[in-house]
Amino acid sequence: MRKLYHGPTSVCSQKVRVALAEIGLDYESQMLDLQKGDQFAPAYMRLNPEAVVPTLIDRDLVLVESSLIAEYLDKTYNGSAFMPDDPGLEMRVRHWLLRCLAVHAAINTLSFSTFMRDKALETKSLKEIEAAISRMPDPVLRAKRRDLYANALKSDHVAQALRHLLRTFEDMSEHIGGGAWVSGPAFGLADIGLVSYIDRLDRLGFSGLWTDDFPMIATWLDAMRARTSYAVAIAEFIPEATALAQRAGGAVHWPMLALRWRETIAESERSTAAS
Structure with a gap:
């Protein structure tokens, strides 16, 4: 077992x-x-x-x-049923699985600079928070966590997270537009790899990151949530009170995050125009 x-x-x-x-x-x-x-x-x-x-x-x-x-x-x-046979699509899926490391770092940043930071500050003393951070084995991650607690959405880590997410949404939209799923015409490991991250952003009330510029992300998320696996692996583990607290906690930060997001898109457009 x-x-x-x-x-x-x-x-x-x-x-x-x-x-x-x-x-x-x-x-x-x-x-x-x-x-x-x-x-x-x-x-x-x-x-x-x-x-x-x-x-x-x-x-x-x-x-x-x-x-x-x-x-x-x-x-x-599963006989590798969720990995495409086509070599090009297989490399796409494997690339997405590698990119999940950066996507995870971005979601971690937005979570700990908003809702999770607020929750910790409400329930723990600064000494308790520092004690928990000190137990993290990775010194780089410890430094990042301290910076997020100190600077919240003003942290440079947030700028990096938003740049990663912009590329993520651009590429997800391109791939979904070329087939029903990020993995290709068939559901696969790339979709499994990404769903929890996009779901977290939505649960924090941050869907505005894609609704205007990348509407295919919303269509894809709806399709993922319609699968039985979403209900038994994600939804069932999040009580209604927790879901409501996440959305309310994220909503407080959305105006500032939205501003930084528009700045990120503008910066990307300037870079593209200059190249």
Whole structure:
């Protein structure tokens, strides 16, 4: 039996749960409370030294990194049905799985500079927040987290996140326009890899990032949410009270984020015109 260490609202955990649901695989659930710091327990860090979720144990294998786990599950238990046979489309999907690292960093930035930052500041002392940051193994990520707490949406990390998301939306729209899914004509691993990130932005009330300029993203997200895997892997893990709190918390920051987004688009247009 597979054992999954995961968090209920963790976007990377959601991605792996979607893959498991799409393939129809059962698993033993080991839920970690990331707010309490379960991910820093020595026993867990022996499995995942980065102290992040998810981690999947399958027989004698310990698997980390959500995109790799999704591809492993597809190859091992699904005959690679979610990886296109066409070499060009296969490279597209593999590229998206690599790009998920940058997309994840962008979603992390927007989450911790808005709703999650506010929530932590309301419920924890500055000393408690610093203690939690100090436990993060990666010194670069520790520095980023401190900067987001200090500067919120004024952080330079936000500018970087928005540039990544602009390219993401541009390329997603191009690929969806050329077929029903990001992966191509058929649903696949790229769609599994991206859904939790776009869903998080929407749940924070940030859909304005795509509604005007990239409407195909909304169509694609609706199609993803219509799949059974979304209901059992994402929606069922987010209580209504949590969903309402996320949207309300994000809404407070949307005016400033929208301003920075228009600046990002304008900067990209100037760069294109100058080249």
